[in-house]
Every structure is written in C-alpha cells, then in structure tokens.
Amino acid sequence: MKKISIFTLGLFVVLMNGCAGQKPMYEYGNYSETYYQLKQNGDSETTGKWKVALEDSIKRSNEQGLRTPPGINANLGYLFLKVNDTDKAISFFNVEKTLYPESTVFMNKLIKKAELMKEGKTKS
Numbered sequence: 675m676k677k678i679s680i681f682t683l684g685l686f687v688v689l690m691n692g693c694a695g696q697k698p699m700y701e702y703g704n705y706s707e708t709y710y711q712l713k714q715n716g717d718s719e720t721t722g723k724w725k726v727a728l729e730d731s732i733k734r735s736n737e738q739g740l741r742t743p744p745g746i747n748a749n750l751g752y753l754f755l756k757v758n759d760t761d762k763a764i765s766f767f768n769v770e771k772t773l774y775p776e777s778t779v780f781m782n783k784l785i786k787k788a789e790l791m792k793e794g795k796t797k798s
Contacts (some may be wrong), residue, residue, distance in 0.1 A: 700743035701734040703727055725753050744774050748781065755784065760792040 708727040712720040728750040735742045751766030764785050771781040790796040 701740050702743050703731045755788055760788040763788045
C-alpha cells in the first residue's frame with residue numbers, strides 16, 4: 675500500500691509540473707468578446723472595439739514573444755480594406771501570409787482585390 679501511495683504522489687507531482695510550465699501559444703486578449711459584440715450589433719462602435727482588440731492582440735503577442743494568432747492580421751487587414759485604406763490592408767494581408775503560409779491563396783485574392791480597389795476598378 676505504501677508503494678502505491680509514493681507512486682501516486684510522484685505521478686501527481688510530475689503531472690502538475692508538466693501542466694504548470696507551459697507558455698500559451700497565442701495571445702487573443704478580448705478578441706472573442708468584441709467579435710461576439712460586433713456580430714450582435716454590427717455598428718461602428720463595436721467595429722471600433724473589435725479593431726482595438728485585434729491591434730491589442732498583435733501588440734501583446736509581440737511583447738510576449740508569441741506568434742500573432744491565426745486570422746488576426748487578416749481580419750485587421752479586412753477592416754482597413756472596408757474603409758479603402760488599401761496600403762494598410764495589403765500590409766496586414768502580407769503579414770498573415772508570412773506567418774501562416776497556408777493562407778497564401780486566400781490572402782493573395784484579398785491583396786488582388788485591394789490592388790483593384792486602389793486602381794478604382796472595384797468597390798469594397
């Protein structure tokens with residue numbers, strides 16, 4: 675019985691140490707809450723709050739030495755695209771493409787759309 679107790683205690687210590695030391699993969703901040711509010715209301719105030727949350731996520735990720743979560747740069751780029759700030763949109767799309775190469779096809783389509791908007795050939 676004593677061997678089982680020592681083994682159980684040892685296993686517990688090992689498991690607790692394994693869980694405690696893990697660094698988070700991403701820093702989302704309040705992305706989910708502000709996105710939910712945006713989908714509920716869809717007004718300019720909630721869009722502004724969501725934009726701030728996206729920018730905050732990027733800032734916090736950089737400060738903590740983490741990779742920006744997937745989609746954050748793409749979403750921020752899309753917000754800039756919607757207000758015809760095509761240069762900033764393209765910049766964020768390129769960052770997303772660099773961080774997440776699997777997004778290349780989609781980001782290239784958005785970059786092409788931004789370039790056409792810049793030339794005045796399409797609307798947002």
